[in-house]
Amino acid sequence: MSAVKTLTCVVCPAGCRIEATVGENGEILSVTGNGCPRGRAYAVSELTHPVRTLTTTVRLTGAAACRLPVKTDKPIPRESLFEAMRLARAFTAAAPVRRGDVLVHDFIEEGTNLVACKSEDPI
Numbered sequence: 001m002s003a004v005k006t007l008t009c010v011v012c013p014a015g016c017r018i019e020a021t022v023g024e025n026g027e028i029l030s031v032t033g034n035g036c037p038r039g040r041a042y043a044v045s046e047l048t049h050p051v052r053t054l055t056t057t058v059r060l061t062g063a064a065a066c067r068l069p070v071k072t073d074k075p076i077p078r079e080s081l082f083e084a085m086r087l088a089r090a091f092t093a094a095a096p097v098r099r100g101d102v103l104v105h106d107f108i109e110e111g112t113n114l115v116a117c118k119s120e121d122p123i
Helices: 038-048 078-092
Strands: 001-009 016-021 028-032 056-061 067-072 092-094 102-104 115-116
Touching: 001 038, 016 038, 028 038, 056 078
Parallel strands: 056 092
Antiparallel strands: 001 016, 016 028, 056 067, 067 115, 102 115
């Protein structure tokens, strides 16, 4: 028995409504409604191994601001988001920080880093 999943593609501003037919074993049988090949790739990725880029803030010491915006430099598995947030809440950065600085190497998984999204000078 197959199931039809409906998704809204977020790859580009068109926001295509995509319908994917998924087989019993999780295989993608068909994808329709995508306006470009990227929509098909998005649907397959979203239904087989969904990933997200984590964006949040961490504590910051030694600067006028008390929080620093950060993000992962690569998408991480969606099921790892709660663990990633737990780790980010426990982390504190210290000024000076430059936008793009790697704050935590191999954050959540090897090869994915937590990077600063804003520069902050010490007070």
